[in-house]
Amino acid sequence: MPSAPPSAPVVPLERAHIGIIGAGQLGQMIALAGMALGHEFTFLDPSPRPPAARLGRHIQAEFDDAAALEQLAVECDVLTFEFENVPVAALAPISQIQTLHPGTHALAIAQDRLEEKTFFGQHGIPVAPYAAVDSLDDLRAGIDRLGLPAVLKTRRLGYDGKGQFVLRTRDDAEPAWAAVHGQSCVLEAFVPFTREVSIIAVRSATGEQAFYPIGQNRHVGGILHRTDVPTEDSAQAQAEDHARRVLTALHYVGVLAIEFFEVDGRLIVNEMAPRVHNSGHWTQNGADTSQFENHVRAILGWPLGSTARTRPSVMLNLIGQMPDAQALLALPGTHWHDYGKEPRAGRKLGHLNITAAHEADCQAIAARAEALIFGTAPL
């Protein structure tokens, strides 16, 4: 286990006041877990009525509002974020006056696809071939080197498939470059993957590390649609090894998610998110300790809870509009999570966790649930 970084708290915080930058559903679920542990929360978020606001004090301000961030830092015992696109420049000053987990170093790397790939490469974590793109000429040179199809992604501010363009022919280069409006990009070689998996890892301020069983993810239109957590996964050891390198190299504190493509049994990293992650929502009902509780434990320097899967689990996202809760909850082993958001196409409004004593039952219920969800809320 690595030694803790000099800035880590050595005295664990009990009944802490935790500040979260961002008050969406991730902040909401962190707070629901943290309040049961006796902590209180303040959120900074520009929205007038974000999902988490009911769970504590809400400072309504932009993510780069220096005065509001300072207020949050002074008021709270420790800070974290639920959203990785917070400007690092805005967080740097407050990280001087208050503990921020994960730190700005991890955040800066995760915000920039080029830096992220460089970091993975430096730490022996396989990445798909890529090229930096700052001009149409760069893009054409990248296509020559990597071949087609390939994916052009903006270096910054991409999530849920936003800021991504698939190039299938050389003629796609010009419109794709126009679409990114001159933003710095990376071109990624297309990876003929057999499946997408992700690992939720966590490191406490004490240096203790833990890893959840990996989830197998299905995306639809760039948005996570479903996560399955098989009993034993051949890729678990690889994923843990990669995640351990990242946690250790960054002296990381909190929950970290890493998404991978599996190609011929080998994991190639796609990207990481320095926060709790949608592909870990199954842990609320299917693991001994949820990712949300472990994030809170980690940033306070508490011992981590067991990451063991207690039962076969499937998570289905509820996107765009909420389906019929009654019909879904009449299925055995279903667990409803509603973020209280207004419906909007493509918006994550909630999720359904499905648990069962046996894998086959879990799969059968998931199939029936998907039929009900698609029947009322097609993606």
Add this chain to the structure above:
Amino acid sequence: MPSAPPSAPVVPLERAHIGIIGAGQLGQMIALAGMALGHEFTFLDPSPRPPAARLGRHIQAEFDDAAALEQLAVECDVLTFEFENVPVAALAPISQIQTLHPGTHALAIAQDRLEEKTFFGQHGIPVAPYAAVDSLDDLRAGIDRLGLPAVLKTRRLGYDGKGQFVLRTRDDAEPAWAAVHGQSCVLEAFVPFTREVSIIAVRSATGEQAFYPIGQNRHVGGILHRTDVPTEDSAQAQAEDHARRVLTALHYVGVLAIEFFEVDGRLIVNEMAPRVHNSGHWTQNGADTSQFENHVRAILGWPLGSTARTRPSVMLNLIGQMPDAQALLALPGTHWHDYGKEPRAGRKLGHLNITAAHEADCQAIAARAEALIFGTAPL
């Protein structure tokens, strides 16, 4: 299954506004479960900063404040309570204008030990021999009939062993009668029980019923200290049969707890609580659906979640002062629950749930946890 009473909602409420009378830790845990389901909460409680107040709007008013209760009724879609000593007379008017689950009928019975015993007797549920006591002469006649030792209990407003006096000799009659200040009482024959068990039962507004595995309780000084949930319990069927009679007779809606004494393998009812109950806290980490979530589902007319125990479980109350969280959480399978209350002798401040894959491991961890808790916070 019984038909639903005429007052039950036939249309399930989604994203409901739930009013809770009382904002202690039970209200807090109901709200934490309910908010994850997309609901919002308002609490009525006379305390200035009760545990649940951070989870919604708090109307600070006495439990019999008619105007405040009416405000709660008007503002919310459905009402419930976390505390059975709310005056029935105060609730009667609001139950005319808003759905209240459980109803005032169940509440009135549970508030009065004599009515409760009469009710149990009428429905074939065994009770220990008892006598109504309204005078010192009644008390002496009761002692003659029931023998000694016996327990004198006020008919109303007793909980956690308050308002109870054990009589060992005839000379105890006079001081015991003086101590109850002329309140109506019942004298209960001492029951030579081998153990105390309780069942958490739930009935939805739709009429659907479900029963949790029974817990085995240990009280210290009249306060619940520990609940164990064995894998299979010989008394489960008896407890379910008794609980089913109560739920059905009362057209009950919500979670109901019934405490029993076991005497020669036979269950004798002690008392019931028309609410979520301390002996059901293990369900947060050891059951498929917690008692808190099922109470919310029930009062909204939602399908109930599975009450299956997922793992061997023990619950330990944290009373008087909080022990060292770090030491306890370093034990595997421990789950921390802190209500955020100020320490005070005899006060329930939190609980520790312990889960493990195997019964023996669960017991071993519970023994170590008890040693740590008693070491820092003796009862």
